[in-house]
Amino acid sequence: MILSAIAAKLKQRARDDFRGRHFEATLIVQAVSWYLRYPLSYRDIEEMLLERGLEVDHSTLNRWVLAYAPQVGKRLRQFRRPHCGSVRIDETYIKVRGQWRYLYRAIDKHGQAVDFLLTANRDLDAAKRFFRKMFSAEPLLAPDRIGTDGAGPYPPAIAESRKEGLLPRMPTHHVTKHLQQGIESDHFRVKRAMPRVGGFRSFNTARRTIQGFEAMLWLRKGFGFAGAWTIREQNYLLACCFGLPVANKA
Structure with missing residues (x-):
């Protein structure tokens, strides 16, 4: 019962987080995680999505990152282990x-x-x-x-x-x-994933985006969970944080 209630709450929060967006929440989280994880530009991700038949402008990707990078940090922070002193x-x-x-x-x-x-x-x-x-x-x-x-x-x-x-x-x-x-x-x-040419355009943009860069580094390092910690497990945890179905599940 408790797990079902938690899952229902996460799904409701996901609907609230992505209300008004013209693309599916799973796609948005995937695109944001690509930008925060790898040294890619917005235009790189725009081309990657276009290869898959999805037309998403690079300015839209920028808005997604500014909106959801702090959310990624907030959701993943709860899994961090205490420091050793x-x-x-x-x-x-x-x-x-x-x-x-x-x-x-x-x-x-x-x-x-x-x-x-x-x-x-x-x-x-x-x-x-x-x-x-x-x-x-x-x-x-x-x-x-x-x-x-x-x-x-x-x-x-x-x-x-x-x-x-x-x-x-x-x-x-x-x-x-x-x-x-x-x-x-x-x-x-x-x-390594931060803009290399010209840097960030504003202090607020830098602050919000860096929250996501830091959070993705936490995710890549792992949180002390037992078992394998591959990109599949990382994406699974990220999807769970937003109450989303897991993409490409084996």
Whole structure:
């Protein structure tokens, strides 16, 4: 009974999410996942769909991504495992309207995602906002070890988080280059599908789309489920999150 009620609720939510769209929800989720998973442009996906007899303009694909990439992140976030207590924090560069912006990211020592935040500047205020977002998301799970590079804003941002009560105790702060290699490699994984020419057109576009890029990386890494974790299982989970029938089911 409980599973039937959950399935019925998901199907109702799917009808609400895709109401007014001229294409089937399964096609929309498939197209959005292609863009977030692979280094494809909107015109690439437009041609791929045209090969299958479906005429979808690249501007429509752009609207789908902006609408549903944050939803993908929201639905998949519930499956993430808690971090192990040892967190690596770093920032990387993202181009928005021809200007460099900064994506703060955190993973644990096993590569599991912790949190992320896109900011206009790289300074103390930005670091404090990222820490506040990260620690507030899981108030009962504070890290006991934090690794960063030698950027100056991190020590005072950690101390400020402790004063605000976001950290129950002061974590050990490691400033070492070799500990950051894991998160620097992880930056590449989330940025490989991002626009390469000109970057994002607006800060809001970048923020919404990056939510989807991060979520798709969570999906590809897996959530600790037992058994195989191929593209088939990933698509199955994504379809279930939106209450949709599974496409190409064996």
